[in-house]
Amino acid sequence: MEKFTTLTSRAIPLDIANVDTDQIIPARFLKATDKKGFGDNVFRDWRFNKDGSTNQEFVLNNNVFSGEILVAGDNFGCGSSREHAAWALTGYGFKVIVSSFFADIFKGNALNNGLLPVQVSEEFLAHLISEIKADPNTKLRVDLREQQISIKSSKRFENFKIDPYKKTCMINGYDDIDYLLSKKTEIEAFEKTLN
Amino acid sequence: MSKKTLFDKVWDAHVVDSIENGPQILYIDKHLIHEVTSPQAFNELKERNIPVFRPNQIVATADHNTPTENQHLPVKDELSRNQLAQLSINCKKNNITLYELGHKYNGIVHVMAPELGFTQPGMTMVCGDSHTSTHGAFGTIAFGIGTSQVAQVFASQCLLLTKPKSLRVTVNGKLKNGVLPKDVILYIISKLGTNSGTGYFCEYAGDVFENMSMEGRMTVCNMSIEMGARGGMIAPDQTTFNYVKGREYAPKGEAFDKKVAYWKTLPTDEGATFDKEYYFDAEDIEPMITYGTNPGMGIKISENIPKQNDPSFKKALEYMNFEAGKTLINKQINYVFIGSCTNSRIEDFRVAAKYIKGKQKADNVTAWLVPGSKQVETQIIEEGLKDIFDAAGFKLRQPGCSACLAMNDDKIPQGEYCVSTSNRNFEGRQGQGSRTILASPLVAAATAVAGKIVDVTKNIETLEFA
Numbered sequence: 276m277e278k279f280t281t282l283t284s285r286a287i288p289l290d291i292a293n294v295d296t297d298q299i300i301p302a303r304f305l306k307a308t309d310k311k312g313f314g315d316n317v318f319r320d321w322r323f324n325k326d327g328s329t330n331q332e333f334v335l336n337n338n339v340f341s342g343e344i345l346v347a348g349d350n351f352g353c354g355s356s357r358e359h360a361a362w363a364l365t366g367y368g369f370k371v372i373v374s375s376f377f378a379d380i381f382k383g384n385a386l387n388n389g390l391l392p393v394q395v396s397e398e399f400l401a402h403l404i405s406e407i408k409a410d411p412n413t414k415l416r417v418d419l420r421e422q423q424i425s426i427k428s429s430k431r432f433e434n435f436k437i438d439p440y441k442k443t444c445m446i447n448g449y450d451d452i453d454y455l456l457s458k459k460t461e462i463e464a465f466e467k468t469l470n
Numbered sequence: 471m472s473k474k475t476l477f478d479k480v481w482d483a484h485v486v487d488s489i490e491n492g493p494q495i496l497y498i499d500k501h502l503i504h505e506v507t508s509p510q511a512f513n514e515l516k517e518r519n520i521p522v523f524r525p526n527q528i529v530a531t532a533d534h535n536t537p538t539e540n541q542h543l544p545v546k547d548e549l550s551r552n553q554l555a556q557l558s559i560n561c562k563k564n565n566i567t568l569y570e571l572g573h574k575y576n577g578i579v580h581v582m583a584p585e586l587g588f589t590q591p592g593m594t595m596v597c598g599d600s601h602t603s604t605h606g607a608f609g610t611i612a613f614g615i616g617t618s619q620v621a622q623v624f625a626s627q628c629l630l631l632t633k634p635k636s637l638r639v640t641v642n643g644k645l646k647n648g649v650l651p652k653d654v655i656l657y658i659i660s661k662l663g664t665n666s667g668t669g670y671f672c673e674y675a676g677d678v679f680e681n682m683s684m685e686g687r688m689t690v691c692n693m694s695i696e697m698g699a700r701g702g703m704i705a706p707d708q709t710t711f712n713y714v715k716g717r718e719y720a721p722k723g724e725a726f727d728k729k730v731a732y733w734k735t736l737p738t739d740e741g742a743t744f745d746k747e748y749y750f751d752a753e754d755i756e757p758m759i760t761y762g763t764n765p766g767m768g769i770k771i772s773e774n775i776p777k778q779n780d781p782s783f784k785k786a787l788e789y790m791n792f793e794a795g796k797t798l799i800n801k802q803i804n805y806v807f808i809g810s811c812t813n814s815r816i817e818d819f820r821v822a823a824k825y826i827k828g829k830q831k832a833d834n835v836t837a838w839l840v841p842g843s844k845q846v847e848t849q850i851i852e853e854g855l856k857d858i859f860d861a862a863g864f865k866l867r868q869p870g871c872s873a874c875l876a877m878n879d880d881k882i883p884q885g886e887y888c889v890s891t892s893n894r895n896f897e898g899r900q901g902q903g904s905r906t907i908l909a910s911p912l913v914a915a916a917t918a919v920a921g922k923i924v925d926v927t928k929n930i931e932t933l934e935f936a
Contacts, residue, residue, distance in 0.1 A: 292782040293664060293764050297896040302875040306535065306549035308509035308556045320898050325884060348782065350665045353698065353764070354896060355875075356600040356614035357507065379668055379700050380600060384616035438632060440492030450618065455626035456520070458487060458495060462628055465486040465497055 277389040278448035282370055283416045283427065285342030288407045289334055294347055295354035296381065300363040302355075313359050314366020339411045343370045346403050346415075350374075351392075352381025361388040371417050373424065375400045386441050387450065393417060393424050399433045419445060473742035475636055476705050477671045480611045480736065484594045486628060493630040499593040500527055501623045502579045503566070505557040506534045506877070507598025511620035512560040522564040524627045529588050530561050530568040533578045535877050538840050538867035541571055550878065577843020577869045580604040580811035584688065585845050587717025591706035591733040596623060601811045601893065602701075603694040607687035608714070609706035609736050611671070614695065634700055635745040637670040638738075641678040643752030648927050648935050650821065651686035652813060652891065652910035654678060655693040656758035660768035662748065667699025670746065673738065674704050678752050684713040685817040692812045693893050696765040705737035757926050759798060760895045760908040762786035767895070771799070771913065772925050789897055790905050791885075798907070798923050805888035806837040806918040807900070809867075810874035813891035813911050814842030816849045821935060822915040823855040831863040832921025838880060839864055840872040864918070876901045889917040 304316045321333045329336050345364070351374035352360060361384040364372065372390065375397045385392045395403070406426055407413050414427040419442060425432035437445075444450065455462075474482070486495040508530075515522065522528070535550045545551040554571065561568040569575045575582055580601055583589050591609040596602060598620045605612035615629065622629055639658055672694050679687060687704045694702030711730050714720045721729050756770040763786040769775065775787070777794040787794060808814070808822055819841065831837055839859060841847040847869055850856050856866050873880040874892035881901030882888040888906050891914050892899075895906035909917070912935055916926040 290781070291785065292780075295764070295894075295896045297875075297894070297899050301898060301902070302534075302877045303902075305506050305877060306547075306553050308553055309513065310510050320902055325902055350668075350698075353664055354600065354894060356598055356602075356616055358510075358598075358616035358618060361616070376665055376668070378665070378698060380614055380616060384618065387616060387618035438492065440489055440630070451622050451630045452514075452518070452520070452625050454630065455495065455622055455628055458628070459626065461487050462495070462497070462626055466627075469497075 276387070276444070276448045276450050279370065279389055279391055279419055279445045281416065281418045282343060283414055284344050285340070285412060286344035286346050286373070286403070286407050286415050287334055287340045287342055288404045289345055289347040290404050292348035293350045293353055296352060296357050296360040297354055299352070299360040300357065305357060305359055310362045312366065313363035314368070317363035317367040340407070343368055344373060344415055344417070345369050345371070346373045346400070346407060348374065349397070350376045350378060353378040356380045358384040358388070361385050361390050365390050373400065373403065386445065389445065389448070391417065391419065391445065393435050395424060395433050395435060402431065473739040475738045475742045475744065476609055476673055476703055476736055477611065477636055478742070480592055480594065480609070481633060483592070484611070493632045495628050496594060496631050497628055498596050498623050500529065500588055500595045502583055502595065502597035502602065503528060503530045503620065504534055504579050504597070504599065505532050505553045507617050508560065508620055509553065509556050510617045511624055512564070514621040515624055520625045522566070522624045525565040527627060528566045529583055530557065530566050531576060531579050531582055532557060532571050534871045534875065536571050536870040537878050538870045538872045538880055541868045574844050577845065578811045578814060578871055580688070580692065581814060581842030581846065584608070584684070585717070585843055587714055587720030590714055590720065590729070591710055592736055596629065600695045601692050603699070604688050604692040604811055606691040606694065606701050606703040607684060608710055609703055609733065611701060611703070613701040634671045635669055637667060637672045637699065637746040638744040639672060639674050639748045639750070640676040641674070641750045641752055642676040643678065645678060645752045645755060648757055648912060648930050649755050650910040650912055650935065651682055651689040653755055653758045655690045656760065656765065656768045656908060657755045658750065659693065659697045659766050660758065661750070662697050664696060664764050664766040665698040667694065667697040670699050672699040672702040673744070674702060675738070679704050680707065683817060684709060685815040688815065689812055693765065696893060706733045757910060757913050759913060759923065761790060761792050761798060763789055763895055763897050765893065765895060765908060768908070771923070772927070799925055801887070801923045802834065803887050803889050803907070803917050803922055804834050804836060805882050805886055806835055806914050807840070807873045807888055807890040807892060808911050808914050809838065809840030809842070809872050810892035811842065811871070812893045814840060814846065816846050818891065818911040819846070819850050819855050820853070821911045823858045824933060824935070825912055825915040825930070826862045826864065826919060827858050829862055829919045831918050834921045835918050837864050837918045838867055838873055840867045841869045843869050873900050875899060889914050889923065
């Protein structure tokens with residue numbers, strides 16, 4: 276897994292609540308047997324019209340906005356357990372998703388793929404979105420060690436929570452398999468206690 | 471001794487170890503896999519040269535990507551065919567039992583596993599599918615996981631997890647005629663919203679669930695994820711034990727009796743506390759339908775769409791081409807889907823057949839009846855339900871996830887409405903540009919007959935739907 280410590284980047288505002296995993300990556304693209312290529316189809320049905328032409332109204336197609344941070348509405352990532360959603364977002368180039376609320380399974384999947392979910396207050400989220408819309412060159416800084424997200428120009432910031440274990444994993448690029456394999460003896464001993 | 475919830479009891483019995491200030495190592499009894507979310511996990515293990523730790527605790531089936539017609543022929547779509555072939559190869563290499571396409575036990579993972587007795591009370595179960603919550607109907611901790619976690623369970627039969635908080639939804643009273651388990655859960659989600667359960671495991675309690683069949687309980691627990699809860703549970707009781715008893719992979723004889731004695735200790739202790747509690751009256755619930763693009767956007771079929779000034783609400787209504795404040799009664803519907811891991815069990819088809827018997831499908835309606843498993847399909851034929859469907863102009867298809875997520879060819883066309891017994895009405899869920907209206911099998915059957923949405927409560931005076 277890729278390591279994450281700090282990131283300074285512009286951001287893309289996706290001011291929509293309840294973005295579900297079927298929007299992030301529609302089911303018809305889940306037929307692959309590897310993790311590659313999902314970025315091409317992230318938000319497919321919002322980015323493209325049915326005839327394949329680009330939907331100019333969708334924020335990802337608006338050249339004014341760019342960056343490795345996606346700032347999205349409440350309850351991001353609800354719906355299916357497909358990790359393909361995390362692969363699609365990282366494949367497209369996102370490293371951080373900011374929202375006021377994340378669905379459980381998506382959050383876990385993101386953390387397992389070096390994609391940092393940053394949960395902020397509704398007020399701070401609204402502020403971020405209006406700042407970015409007003410000035411698309413607004414840069415955000417995300418510092419995982421300090422657990423802080425800030426707006427470079429205005430110096431406004433907010434701290435965010437993250438499970439300390441997952442934080443260590445992200446900073447060092449560890450994944451859970453290594454840890455679980457190191458516990459094989461305990462797991463086998465536990466199995467003997469099951470009837 | 472401290473009072474424990476059903477969830478506490480099952481969770482605590484599976485904790486291998488705890489990391490200080492971090493997650494716990496939770497042991498997983500049964501791991502269900504399918505073709506879509508497993509290949510990358512198998513690759514991961516192969517690349518890292520890690521063997522599958524406990525292959526005999528894994529159950530595999532092909533369901534998401536399978537056709538529901540001509541299953542005896544090679545799968546037409548190349549990518550789907552490859553994915554299914556990859557599952558077969560991976561299972562064979564790793565000594566995992568696969569109930570592949572055409573197998574007499576093939577079916578949707580959340581239908582076939584309980585049917586075969588793999589699902590039992592007090593277990594921990596996972597699957598790379600968010601509707602794994604279905605199995606909670608047995609008093610099982612069951613939840614969906616991502617593919618990285620599928621790989622973790624392959625490697626160690628364990629997961630690293632922080633114990634979720636607890637939530638209880640109690641519904642007491644007697645349901646009205648025509649109000650089905652699907653209506654109960656759609657009602658609950660419409661009241662609580664799509665993220666009220668995030669971070670929680672939900673227990674359903676009260677008369678309504680105690681009096682429900684296992685099929686009904688599975689429908690309810692299945693949709694726990696639609697309110698954000700990782701899982702839902704119902705305390706195991708005689709209904710549960712009767713369902714499990716005698717199933718192919720359930721314990722037999724003395725071993726079964728010993729298990730039952732343990733299962734009886736699992737229900738929540740009196741006086742145990744929950745982090746959140748909600749109470750509803752059964753009498754308040756009516757047949758439900760959804761009008762928007764998430765399962766929380768539901769109303770009683772007789773109600774009008776609410777008015778809200780929220781941009782996401784407006785976006786949803788715009789997508790559905792519905793107007794705030796209006797009724798959905800008499801809305802013409804050209805597609806009806808009865809199927810999915812929510813409502814494709816034998817009871818669901820019995821309900822549909824009971825309503826349809828002696829009536830005819832409306833000419834404007836294309837209806838897909840998709841059983842959840844080969845066993846359900848056989849039962850539909852043996853009970854004579856297929857004859858009823860045939861006579862009414864319906865066609866029974868072969869088992870699979872089908873139009874619930876439209877990965878195969880069963881897609882609802884652009885702009886069309888589908889009254890569907892599935893679990894998600896997200897934009898494009900049933901095909902690009904499709905518009906989904908979630909409902910019970912009874913409402914779906916009534917829609918198929920009328921060719922439009924009707925207030926089913928007015929049509930069933932002479933029929934009884936428990």
